Amino acid sequence: MTSSPQPLPPLRILRLVASPNGGASESLKLSQQILFTLAIKAGRRGIELTDFDLSTLAAVDALYAQTLANQSVVVAREPGDTLGRSDELIEQLLRCDALLIATPMHNYSVPVPLKAWIDHVVRVGKTFLTTARGKVGTLADRPVYVAVASGGYISGQNARQPDFLRPYLSAVLATIGLNDVHYFTVEGTAKGVESLTAGREAGYAEVQAFFGSELKMAM
Numbered sequence: 373m374t375s376s377p378q379p380l381p382p383l384r385i386l387r388l389v390a391s392p393n394g395g396a397s398e399s400l401k402l403s404q405q406i407l408f409t410l411a412i413k414a415g416r417r418g419i420e421l422t423d424f425d426l427s428t429l430a431a432v433d434a435l436y437a438q439t440l441a442n443q444s445v446v447v448a449r450e451p452g453d454t455l456g457r458s459d460e461l462i463e464q465l466l467r468c469d470a471l472l473i474a475t476p477m478h479n480y481s482v483p484v485p486l487k488a489w490i491d492h493v494v495r496v497g498k499t500f501l502t503t504a505r506g507k508v509g510t511l512a513d514r515p516v517y518v519a520v521a522s523g524g525y526i527s528g529q530n531a532r533q534p535d536f537l538r539p540y541l542s543a544v545l546a547t548i549g550l551n552d553v554h555y556f557t558v559e560g561t562a563k564g565v566e567s568l569t570a571g572r573e574a575g576y577a578e579v580q581a582f583f584g585s586e587l588k589m590a591m
C-alpha cells in the first residue's frame with residue numbers, strides 16, 4: 373500500500389489591527405483584500421488566521437523599561453506584567469508564517485497601539501542582539517504585508533506630507549530580522565467620496581498586481 377503525502381499545514385497568518393475604527397476601518401478593509409488573495413494563493417492548504425486587536429494592548433510598564441535598559445535578569449515578576457505579555461506576543465509572532473498589519477497613518481507615523489506592540493516585541497537579548505556590527509535580529513525572516521490607510525496622500529506627486537510610517541516600520545522590523553516587508557495603501561480617505569473611492573480602487577489594484585505576479589511566479 374502506498375501512503376498518500378501528508379497535506380501541508382495551513383498558512384498561519386497573524387493580523388495586527390491598529391485602527392480605532394472597528395469594522396469601518398479602511399486599513400482593515402484593505403487588509404481583507406490581502407487576506408483574500410493570500411487564501412487563494414494558499415489553495416488547498418488553506419489559512420489559519422489569528423486576529424489581534426491592538427487597542428487592548430497597554431503601554432509597557434516600569435519593570436519592563438528597567439529590565440531592558442539594564443539588560444538585567446528579572447527577579448520580581450508580577451502577574452500580567454509587560455515582560456509576561458512580551459513573551460506571549462513574541463511567541464505569537466514566532467508561530468506565524470506571515471504577518472499582516474492593518475494600520476492607519478497617525479501624525480505621519482504609526483498609531484499608538486501599533487507602537488505599543490513594537491515596544492513589546494522589539495526586545496534586546498530576545499528578538500535582537502547588540503553586537504559590534506550593530507543590532508542583529510534573531511527571527512527567521514517571513515513575509516510582512518502592511519495595509520496602510522491615510523487621510524491625505526503619502527505617495528507620488530500628490531504627497532504633501534512626510535511619511536515616517538513606512539521607513540520607521542521597515543527599520544524596526546528589520547531590527548528583529550523581518551526584511552521582507554510589502555506595503556499597500558489606500559490614500560486620500562479624508563478628501564471626499566471621490567478621492568476615497570479612487571484611493572480604494574488604487575489600493576486594491578496594488579494588491580491584485582502584487583499577488584497576481586507572485587502567483588504567476590509560483591506556477
Ligand SMILES: Cc1cc2nc3c(=O)[nH]c(=O)nc-3n(C[C@H](O)[C@H](O)[C@H](O)COP(=O)(O)O)c2cc1C
Nearest residue numbers: 391397398399476477478479480521522523524561
Ligand atoms: C490622530 C489622527 C492622526 C492622523 N494623522 C494623519 C496624518 O498624519 N496623515 C494623514 O494622511 N492622515 C492622518 N489621519 C487620517 C487617517 O490616517 C485616515 O482617516 C485613515 O483613513 C484612517 O484609517 P483607518 O480607518 O484604518 O483607521 C489621522 C487620523 C487621526 C485620528
